[in-house]
Amino acid sequence: xxxxxxxxxxxxxxxxxxxxxxxxxxxxxxxxxxxxxxxxxxxxxxxxxxxxxxxxxxxxxxxxxxxxxxxxxxxxxxxxxxxxxxxxxxxxxxxxxxxxxxxxxxxxxxxxxxxxxxxxxxxxxxxxxxxxxxxxxxxxxxxxxxxxxxxxxxxxxxxxxxxxxxxxxxxxxxxxxxxxxxxxxxxxxxxxxxxxxxxxxxxxxxxxxxxxxxxxxxxxxxxxxxxxxxxxxxxxxxxxxxxxxxxxxxxxxxxxxxxxxxxxxxxxxxxxxxxxxxxxxxxxxxxxxxxxxxxxxxxxxxxxxxxxxxxxxxxxxxxxxxxxxxxxxxxxxxxxxxxxxxxxxxxxxxxxxxxxxxxxxxxxxxxxxxxxxxxxxxxxxxxxxxxxxxxxxxxxxxxxxxxxxxxxxxxxxxxxxxxxxxxxxxxxxxxxxxxxxxxxxxxxxxxxxxxxxxxxxxxxxxxxxxxxxxxxxxxxxxxxxxxxxxxxxxxxxxxxxxxxxxxxxxxxxxxxxxxxxxxxxxxxxxxxxxxxxxxxxxxxxxxxxxxxxxxxxxxxxxxxxxxxxxxxxxxxxxxxxxxxxxxxxxxxxxxxxxxxxxxxxxxxxxxxxxxxxxxxxxxxxxxxxxxxxxxxxxxxxxxxxxxxxxxxxxxxxxxxxxxxxxxxxxxxxxxxxxxxxxxxxxxxxxxxxxxxxxxxxxxxxxxxxxxxxxxxxxxxxxxxxxxxxxxxxxxxxxxxxxxxxxxxxxxxxxxxxxxxxxxxxxxxxxxxxxxxxxxxxxxxxxxxxxxxxxxxxxxxxxxxxxxxxxxxxxxxxxxxxxxxxxxxxxxxxxxxxxxxxxxxxxxxxxxxxxxxxxxxxxxxxxxxxxxxxxxxxxxxxxxxxxxxxxxxxxxxxxxxxx
Numbered sequence: 001x002x003x004x005x006x007x008x009x010x011x012x013x014x015x016x017x018x019x020x021x022x023x024x025x026x027x028x029x030x031x032x033x034x035x036x037x038x039x040x041x042x043x044x045x046x047x048x049x050x051x052x053x054x055x056x057x058x059x060x061x062x063x064x065x066x067x068x069x070x071x072x073x074x075x076x077x078x079x080x081x082x083x084x085x086x087x088x089x090x091x092x093x094x095x096x097x098x099x100x101x102x103x104x105x106x107x108x109x110x111x112x113x114x115x116x117x118x119x120x121x122x123x124x125x126x127x128x129x130x131x132x133x134x135x136x137x138x139x140x141x142x143x144x145x146x147x148x149x150x151x152x153x154x155x156x157x158x159x160x161x162x163x164x165x166x167x168x169x170x171x172x173x174x175x176x177x178x179x180x181x182x183x184x185x186x187x188x189x190x191x192x193x194x195x196x197x198x199x200x201x202x203x204x205x206x207x208x209x210x211x212x213x214x215x216x217x218x219x220x221x222x223x224x225x226x227x228x229x230x231x232x233x234x235x236x237x238x239x240x241x242x243x244x245x246x247x248x249x250x251x252x253x254x255x256x257x258x259x260x261x262x263x264x265x266x267x268x269x270x271x272x273x274x275x276x277x278x279x280x281x282x283x284x285x286x287x288x289x290x291x292x293x294x295x296x297x298x299x300x301x302x303x304x305x306x307x308x309x310x311x312x313x314x315x316x317x318x319x320x321x322x323x324x325x326x327x328x329x330x331x332x333x334x335x336x337x338x339x340x341x342x343x344x345x346x347x348x349x350x351x352x353x354x355x356x357x358x359x360x361x362x363x364x365x366x367x368x369x370x371x372x373x374x375x376x377x378x379x380x381x382x383x384x385x386x387x388x389x390x391x392x393x394x395x396x397x398x399x400x401x402x403x404x405x406x407x408x409x410x411x412x413x414x415x416x417x418x419x420x421x422x423x424x425x426x427x428x429x430x431x432x433x434x435x436x437x438x439x440x441x442x443x444x445x446x447x448x449x450x451x452x453x454x455x456x457x458x459x460x461x462x463x464x465x466x467x468x469x470x471x472x473x474x475x476x477x478x479x480x481x482x483x484x485x486x487x488x489x490x491x492x493x494x495x496x497x498x499x500x501x502x503x504x505x506x507x508x509x510x511x512x513x514x515x516x517x518x519x520x521x522x523x524x525x526x527x528x529x530x531x532x533x534x535x536x537x538x539x540x541x542x543x544x545x546x547x548x549x550x551x552x553x554x555x556x557x558x559x560x561x562x563x564x565x566x567x568x569x570x571x572x573x574x575x576x577x578x579x580x581x582x583x584x585x586x587x588x589x590x591x592x593x594x595x596x597x598x599x600x601x602x603x604x605x606x607x608x609x610x611x612x613x614x615x616x617x618x619x620x621x622x623x624x625x626x627x628x629x630x631x632x633x634x635x636x637x638x639x640x641x642x643x644x645x646x647x648x649x650x651x652x653x654x655x656x657x658x659x660x661x662x663x664x665x666x667x668x669x670x671x672x673x674x675x676x677x678x679x680x681x682x683x684x685x686x687x688x689x690x691x692x693x694x695x696x697x698x699x700x701x702x703x704x705x706x707x708x709x710x711x712x713x714x715x716x717x718x719x720x721x722x723x724x725x726x727x728x729x730x731x732x733x734x735x736x737x738x739x740x741x742x743x744x745x746x747x748x749x750x751x752x753x754x755x756x757x758x759x760x761x762x763x764x765x766x767x768x769x770x771x772x773x774x775x776x777x778x779x780x781x782x783x784x785x786x787x788x789x790x791x792x793x794x795x796x797x798x799x800x801x802x803x804x805x806x807x808x809x810x811x812x813x814x815x816x817x818x819x820x821x822x823x824x825x826x827x828x829x830x831x832x833x834x835x836x837x838x839x840x841x842x843x844x845x846x847x848x849x850x851x852x853x854x855x856x857x858x859x860x861x862x863x864x865x866x867x868x869x870x871x872x873x874x875x876x877x878x879x880x881x882x883x884x885x886x887x888x889x890x891x892x893x894x895x896x897x898x
Contacts, residue, residue, distance in 0.1 A: 025310050042075035043240060048096035051081045052271040055282040056197060056225070056517040057100070058262045059121070059297075063251025065265055072243035083179070088113055088230035091230050098229050098244060102127075102154050103222045103308050110322045114231035117296030117305075118329045121252065122224025122289040123402065124216060125157050130194040133209035137191060140213060141509045142167040143172055144443055146190035151177040155193055157222040160311050161215040181206070197289075201281040217408050222308055227298070231326070237340065242331065249298045256292045259283045294402050301399060302328055391441045395863040410480075410500035416493035418442055421605075449463040451475060462486050462496050478504045541859030542786055548575040549792040552884055553799075565578045575881070598632040598641060599758045601666055608644045609664075616652045619659030627667040633688050639731045646728050647692040647751050654696025654749060668757060682738050693750035699743040707741055773888035775800030778825035778895055782806040783813040783841065784857075785833040789880075793828065793857075796884050797891065810836040814844055821849045826895055831858035839864050839872065846873045853898045855890060857882060 049057050060078055063069050069076040079096060081087065088108050091099040092115065102125070109115050129148070131137040137146065140162050150158075162169060175189055178849055181202045183189050192199065196212060203210045215221070227248060234241050255262045263279045266272050274282070290297065312318035404411060404424045411424040420439050428434055431446055443452040443459075451473060458471055468485040484498035513711050555568045609622065616622070669689045671682050699707065708729040732739045736756050745751035780802050784790040787808055794806040805824075807813035810833045817824065827845060831838035842854050855876045856869050866877040875894045878886070 005731035011500050042070065043073055043237075044075045044077070045097040045240065045244065046077045046079060046095070048079050048087055048090045049081045050087050050097040050100045050225070053080055053266060053272045054274050055259075055263065055266060055279040055286070058259070058266065058283075058286075059252030060248060061251070061265060061270065062255040062258075062262055063247045065269075066208070066251065066254055068247040068254075069123050069244070072247050073682070074240070074244060074247065076244075088115060088228075091115065091228065091233075094230075094232070097233050098227065100225050101228060102156070102224070103226065103305075104154060104156055105226060105228055106305065106309055106324075106327060107156075107312060107317055107320070109327045110318055115228050115327075116231060116234050116329050117300070117327060118227045118229060118241070119249060120223040120226050120300045121298065122226075122286075123291050123295050123299070124406070125222045125224045125287045126195045126197050126285070126289055127155065127158055127215070127224075128194055128196045128200075129158060129213040130184065130199050130203070131191045131211050131213065132203075133211045135190060135211070137213075138211065139505055139509050140167050140218065141513065143167060143191060143213075145171065145173065147175055147188075149174045149177045149183060149189050149192040150174045151193045154311060156315065156317060157215040157220050158193060159315055161213075161218045163315065164220060165218055170781060186297045189585045197282045197285040199280075205277075215405075219408075222353045223300070223304070224310075229329075234329070241329070245298070245329070245331065252290075252297045253292070253649075254289065256283075256287070256297075278782075291402060291406070295398060295407055299398070300328060301395075343490070410502075411497075412500070413487075413495060413497045415495055416457065416463065417684070418456060418463075418496075428617045447475065450650045454463060458484060459496055463494060466494075472503075476504055479507055480504075481651065539859065540879040542576055544686040544787060545859070546786070546788045546792060548881045548883065549789075549796065551575065553792075553795065596634050596636050598758060599637050600632050601630055601640070601690065602626045604637060604640045604689075605644060605664060605666060607640055608648065612645070612648055612652075616662070617656060617659070620652055621659075621661045623661055623663045625663070625665045630666050630668055630688055631686075632760060633735070634758050634760070635735055635755065639735075643728050643731055643753065644678055644690075646690070646725065647753075650725070651692060651694035651696065651749070654694050654698075660695035660748070663691070663693045665689075665693075667691075669754070671754070681752060683736075687737070687754040688757050690753045690755070691750060692753075693748060695748040698745040698747050699741075699746060700750055702760050704741060704743060708739075773800060773885055775802065775888065777801050777803065779803040779805075779823055780826045780828060780891070781813065781817060781824045783810055783833070783838070784808065784830040785810070789830075792885070796887060799884075800888055800891075802891070810838070814841060817845055818848060821852070824852065825898075826853050826855070826891065828855045828857055828891075831856055831864060837863070839869075842869075842874050843872060851898070855892045855894055 047059075047060055057078075060076075064076050064078060064722040067413050074683045087099045087101050088105070090096045092113055098118075100121075104117050105117050129140075129143070129520050137143060143162070144167060159169065177193055181192075181199055184192050185203070185208055191213075194200070196214065200210050200212060227245065229241055234771075257281075258747075263276055263283075266274075266279065267276065272279075302324060305328060309318060309322055309324065313320055313322065357564045404422065407424045407426065409424070410426055410430065411422075412420060413422040414428075415421055419442055423435055423438060425435070427438060431438060438446065443455040446452070447455065447560075454471075454473070458469060461467075462469060463486065466486045466488075468483065470481065473480050473482060479502070480500050481503045482498055482500040484496055487495040487497055489495065508800055551568055555565065555572065558565045558568060605624070605626065609624065613622070648662060648664070654660075655662070667689050668686060669682055670686050709726050729739055732753055732755070737754045739751060739753045741749065741751050780797055782790055782793050782797070782804055784793065785808050792805045792807055797804050805816070807816065810829070813829075814836070817827070827842075829838040829841055833841075836844075836856065838856050843855065845852055845854060850873075851877045854873070855878065856864070856874050857880060858864075859880045871879040875897070876890055878890060882890075
């Protein structure tokens with residue numbers, strides 16, 4: 001070394017100067033070595049985990065157990081997280097030096113929490129919405145109105161996904177997250193906020209298939225677990241922050257390369273509750289979240305943090321003037337202004353020597369010095385610029401490659417000959433071949449000829465005109481929307497690029513939304529019909545009550561030889577038919593509990609035909625063929641009415657233009673295993689076969705397969721909603737039966753329905769009695785706002801010997817009863833009356849005298865029924881019109897029971 005200096009610097013002064021510098025540097029180096037040798041003590045720090053020990057934190061265990069922390073002078077304690085713990089506060093308060101949290105760190109920073117993010121361990125967020133696969137939830141739109149368990153302090157990307165998809169958070173029934181997967185398994189909730197690394201595996205182990213709704217599939221892509229510290233830690237111990245970060249990332253690199261070793265370590269030393277199978281599941285998903293083979297572990301892009309911050313602004317979680325200043329850690333070492341006196345002295349000595357050397361060199365070789373300095377400065381700047389450009393290019397390449405590898409959108413770049421240059425990774429799954437086999441090929445080589453032809457024509461149009469275009473294409477049963485645009489290059493042929501979205505689910509969601517709206521309109525229509533029919537029934541029953549009552553009384557006053565006797569009897573028959581008609585209207589329009597009883601099918605057919613005959617045109621002939629001894633079926637009579645009404649109405653509509661024949665046949669058939677259609681779901685045994693056929697226009701063959709689908713109809717607008725046959729199909733299946741259809745254009749249609757036959761007989765009809773009507777001498781208060789009905793009831797009861805008082809005002813009747821409450825043995829009241837209803841009157845009467853028996857007699861009311869009347873103390877509940885026999889027996893029964 002001394003000879004080298006002599007040869008390089010022949011001047012004696014320069015020789016001794018350089019020798020002095022060499023000795024000074026050697027001395028300072030030895031001092032540094034001695035200083036390091038005298039300070040082997042490890043620096044204690046604490047790392048706060050965000051949950052219990054599991055493979056999600058494998059990198060930190062690896063750095064501790066493999067000695068990476070110890071090598072950089074750190075004694076690290078890893079603390080397990082607890083439910084409800086504020087992990088940011090743990091670090092800011094100093095109880096921990098480092099922590100792990102989601103990108104909500106940026107929100108905390110701009111709310112005054114002095115946090116600094118050191119590294120993004122997960123390049124993608126593990127947060128998802130998890131549902132059972134057998135539920136009807138397939139997209140964010142399906143969550144509307146559902147019960148969703150939600151972690152409110154850590155769900156920013158899930159909120160962003162919902163808002164981007166047009167789902168308002170107010171439309172979802174949120175529950176506080178309990179972390180108990182059984183809440184989803186048992187159906188307590190419809191969906192839960194979960195981690196893709198954990199809960200799907202737990203469901204799988206429980207034998208429950210799941211569906212994952214991930215924000216990344218809807219264009220929301222945040223970082224996952226982020227390592228962070230406080231400004232206090234960074235400002236006071238910058239070197240410690242640097243080496244802790246480097247050792248931690250080194251631990252993650254080791255953990256992802258030796259997963260089995262880390263699993264055994266976590267299971268043995270850290271006593272995790274997780275099984276080895278669970279941790280293997282975690283490792284597989286961490287690989288997808290971290291992308292260790294594509295992206296440097298811990299890598300962070302300020303541009304992506306800016307995008308995350310802008311998303312928080314849109315969610316209303318950050319103000320528009322938020323800042324990233326001081327939030328993202330810069331791993332490049334910064335100048336250390338806290339050196340001790342020895343370092344300061346050494347630097348001053350070196351600077352002094354350099355200054356002296358510079359002066360001497362300037363004196364002896366000014367020109368040479370000027371040229372060397374100029375050239376050095378130029379080369380240094382050039383190298384720095386080149387390095388900066390290379391670093392930026394390398395970072396952009398990593399980001400772009402990661403984007404192509406993980407993009408849920410199909411991305412492509414083509415040359416001027418329309419050959420594929422670059423493609424996103426998901427094209428492998430779309431086309432079923434590796435990217436190496438796709439690149440360099442044209443659309444003719446990859447897609448069906450018709451589709452390829454349209455694609456190539458669109459590409460040529462872009463190259464010619466340079467305008468962006470968007471096309472919708474069908475491929476392999478899916479629907480895709482593609483946007484293409486031109487890329488102009490200097491002195492090179494133009495290129496084109498674009499991206500393709502799979503919009504199949506979006507279209508399906510829109511169709512489902514239309515169906516739900518149609519269902520809502522249908523439900524509202526049916527409710528309106530029920531309300532209207534109930535109102536009509538009340539008024540009509542009051543009218544019938546007067547007609548039948550007075551006609552019945554007139555009949556008794558007319559001698560048998562008078563022709564008027566027969567005429568009155570015909571009036572009574574017509575009135576009773578009207579009474580039954582009202583009952584049928586109410587049965588069809590209101591919601592009722594479906595109670596199954598033995599039903600004689602032929603009686604149902606006759607009742608329906610009597611109801612339909614008036615509405616079916618006379619150009620349609622009805623032929624009825626009922627075999628003897630068809631027996632009974634166990635069914636809800638109202639639903640059997642509905643089945644037959646729908647089938648007959650459809651048949652009549654098919655023949656309304658030209659007329660025809662509506663045939664209804666009822667018979668029995670014995671189904672055997674080997675004597676029926678192989679596709680049949682019927683169990684062997686006896687069945688009642690109902691066949692409804694018409695000679696109408698018929699049904700096209702391609703429509704027959706969908707004839708029982710909800711909302712499928714071939715009728716013109718306003719002729720039907722398409723729900724009728726779907727309801728019929730459901731009713732018959734629920735009764736253990738089956739329905740089939742046969743039809744051809746111009747030849748009519750035949751529906752065959754099978755209902756299980758039972759041996760149990762229907763209840764015998766009550767035998768009419770000729771005994772005189774029971775009467776009495778008790779005093780009865782009658783309350784009805786209809787004067788004719790109040791008078792009619794009064795005359796009937798007085799004919800039976802009772803003493804009566806009739807009132808048409810419920811409030812006046814209450815005042816009368818308050819004054820003479822002990823004079824009356826019974827009260828008969830209407831329900832629907834002005835000022836005070838019958839229900840309200842009954843409550844007031846019972847408050848005055850709890851033992852007073854009350855009979856409620858009403859035309860119809862949706863507000864009260866027999867059960868409700870009984871619950872408030874009303875002894876009997878009857879629907880108008882009521883004949884003298886029924887009235888006399890009911891009054892006597894109530895009085896005697898009191």
